[in-house]
Amino acid sequence: MRAPLLSLSFAALWLSVVALAVPSGAAGEPAAGAAVVAPVERFGALQLWYRQPAAEWTEALPVGNGRLGAMVFGGVAEETLQLNEETIWCGRPEALNRTAAGRQLPKIRELLFAEKFAEAETLVQNEVIGPQPQVGRSHQTLGELKLAFTLPAGAPTAYRRELDLDSAVAATEFSVGTVTFRREVFASAADQLLVVHLAASQPGQISFVAALERDDVTVEVLPDGTLGMTGQALADHRGDGVKFAGVLRVQPEGGTLTTAGNTLAVRGADSATLFFAVRSDYNATMPAVPLARSNVVAAQTDLAAVAGQPFAAIAARAQAEHHRLFRRASLSFGDDLNAALPTDERLRCVQAGAEDLGLLALHFQYGRYLLISSSRPGDLAANLQGIWNNLMYAPWSADYHININIQMNYWPAEVTNLAECHEPFFSLIENLAANGGRLAAREIYGARGAVAHYTTDAWLGASTDGRPLWAMWPMGFAWSTRHFWEHYLYTGDRDFLARRAYPVLRDASLFFLDWLVPEPHTGRLVSGPSASPENEFFGPDGAKHSVSMGNSMDQQIIWETFTHFLAATRALGIADETVAAVEAARAVLALPQIGADGRVMEWAQERPEVEPGHRHVSHLYGLHPGAHFTRSNAAANGSDFFAAARRTLEFRLAHGGGHTGWSRAWIVSMWARLGDAEKARADLQALLAKSTQPNLLDSHPPFQIDGNFGATAGIAEMLLQSHDNGIVELLPALPSQWKNGQVNGLRARGGFEVSMEWRSGTIERCEIVSLLGHSISVRLGDRLVRDLPTKVGQRLDAVKALGL
Secondary structure (H helix, E strand, O other), X not given: OOOOOOOHHHHHHHHHHHOOOOOOOOOOOOOOOOOOOOOXXXXXXXXXXXXXXXXXXXXXXXXXXXXXXXXXXXXOOEEEEEEEEOOOEEOOOOOOOOXXXXXXXXXXXXXXXXXXXXXXXXXXXXHHOXXXXXXXXXXXXXXXXXXXXXXXXXXXXXXXXXXXOOOOEEEEEEEEOOEEEEEEEEEEOOOOEEEEEEEEOOOOOEEEEEEEEOOOEEEEEOOOOOEEEEEEOOEOOEOOEOEEEEEEEEEEEOOEEEEOOOOEEEEEEOEEEEEEEEXXXXXXXXXXXXXXXXXXXXXXXXXXXXXXXXXXXXXXXXHHHHHHHHOOOEXXXXXXXXXXXXXXXXXXXXXXXXXXXXXXXXXXXXXXXXXXXXXXXXXXXXXXXXXXXXXXXXXXXXXXXXXXXXXXXXXXXXXXXOHHHHHHHHHHHHHHHHHHHHHHHHHHHOOOOOOOOOEEOOOOOOOOEOOHHHHOOOOHHHHHHHXXXXXXXXXXXXXXXXXXXXXXHHHXXXXXXXXXXXXXXXXXXXXXXXEOOOOOEEOOOOOEEOXXXXXXXXXXXXXXXXXXXXXXXXXXOOXXXXXXXXXXHHHOEOOOOEOOOOOEOOOOOOOOEOOOXXXXXXXXXXXXXXXXXXXXXXXXXXXXXXXXXXXXXXXHHHOOOOOOHHHHHHHHHHHHHHOOHHHHHHHHHHHHHHOEOOOOOEEOOOEOOHHHHHHHHHHHHHHXXXXXXXXXXXXXXXXXXXXXXXXXXXXXXXXXXXEEEEEOOEEEEEEEXXXXXXXXXXXXXXEEEEEEOOOOOOEEEHHHHOOO
16 A cells, blocks of 8 residues: 555644745745645656745755856746856965974973973964964855846746756746746756756747846956956955956847846747856966966857757756766665655754655755765865855855865765765865975975865965964874775775875875874874864863874874875885885874773873863764774774774763764764664754755855765765775664665775665665675675675675575
């Protein structure tokens, strides 16, 4: 028997939600929240959809081609597309804000070892951490494309606004009288354009005026009849920042196209297509030297490439390129019985306590969609907001926080079969080393290799500023290098290992060789001065402090970096003085300890936390994203770090941890690594209920995209793991509520692609495709089969191999 459309609990919650619907607002526009019946024939499991236009930016729907994007509001009489391009940055590259700090390190370390934290932190602030940049730096909005329509008389009916993740099209559809209007927006990666298509069910019904708007720009009709916008991303109204140009071409079918001031006007067309191109003078490999070109001409060149082509061909090309990536992986928990409800209403039901597995599967794919839309080869890395930002000065500048946030952006890249989308992050780290990281290591610390701290941005600076609490942490570059090693583990690409992974691993290792010092009592090597990101402890003086020696996260990152470097040298057949030095240093590296209460210690000594429920869980780096605290390594160093990690996480959450979106997403993966399916599911539920906007974007608050990517990675981690000593584990953290489901196209380390289906919690099908021909060990629950040989392209029936 087919289940009812809604479970009773969900139906009751839904009825209480839709009762909040309000009447229509201004003439010609359904108010936000107005319940207008939508056509049911196009409901789909991969659509976000709504009964009303977006009233706020956090209700608008994102489209993007990796570098160029828009937030689509879905208005009726007036449509707004808030525009973004990844390189629109104000500011400029600046010289190092501190040099020769290395001369102060011996004194600072002496004070820290003596637990004179206040004196040490004063020296750190005055001698190591530099002043704030002289010019403000931030990613900026590109502006807005405004479309003012002339419509038939009457109120709109049958309104529907949607984002189809499979087609990557944001669409708005409604009727006025006997005419049905449909508007589609997508960002084409194939043609590097933002495309808007306007259609009606009757001829001659498309009439509108198009305008480009942004403060401090010049908008004018160009000689070829296009609309141009030129400007510069100014910082504090000063002449610093990227110069850019956007060009809009309108192509009507029928009707007339005229200019009206600095706008384009269409009257009586059957349909119309708008093409918008943007180019800037930003130079990704060397930001201090802008590109020498005409941005207007570069944008016009993009437009010229599609001149005369029918809309259908352009749309098909864009969709094919999107499908190439998006359709590699899928996830379902059975029929999405709630798909007939608008997404915002579904979310409100979840916030009220309902469970919605279809929404969870949609959220998984939304993360993949967002990564495809904000990070493609040749583009900049996805920033704190991906590419979507409606402000001139974004929260945290929409920069690259490399003390977890940008790393989290890329956690789903390999496992959800989007390895190409990882590429911009690799380029970011390589360019960071070349433009700032090696300079900072040499000039600030007198060290070899490369270093970066808690953040960088489009200008690729590697020095640090702010309070020691977050600024005195020289681990950001090294953490980022783990992504290079992970890419190699998934792909087996030896050329990538030699040309790209090995150099950055070597840079990070060289810095640590010069950074580490012996701890006076044990003689083991420790890092410092350094903070445990953004957290504080109470010192013996009863005061709050943040900087010390040998913090657990530092030691874990250094151990991992050394380990990855040595593994890379073995794979490449490299044996030299650096390899010998790293082997010797790793052998005497201090490692984290377990405290008297059974928790992993965050600092080298047991110290009371100022904030026991802190959002960062830095000392569990070895659990996730690292792979040191695993089931196989449970008794490393004679202590059970796997069990200690559980106690640590339980304590942190019991004291209010996980209260930001990205932190909650991180915790999902940690529970998955611990094999605790129910707690992982509970935190996913909390993420949706407490930290998700109506358009399903993550809320820190405010909006930060890392929580979206972290949630997608967390769901994948619950279904498939491959970090523990080469074992591919199937359904390692499957909650009882996910009793039926199927997932296709996930990737595992070692070069495998995994698809599986389960019913009533029991796996019924699992096909593993060997991409590299390596042997494989497979675990399902207590069953483990080791070292099954494979050939390239072989399809392994894992259910049969496990004897099920």
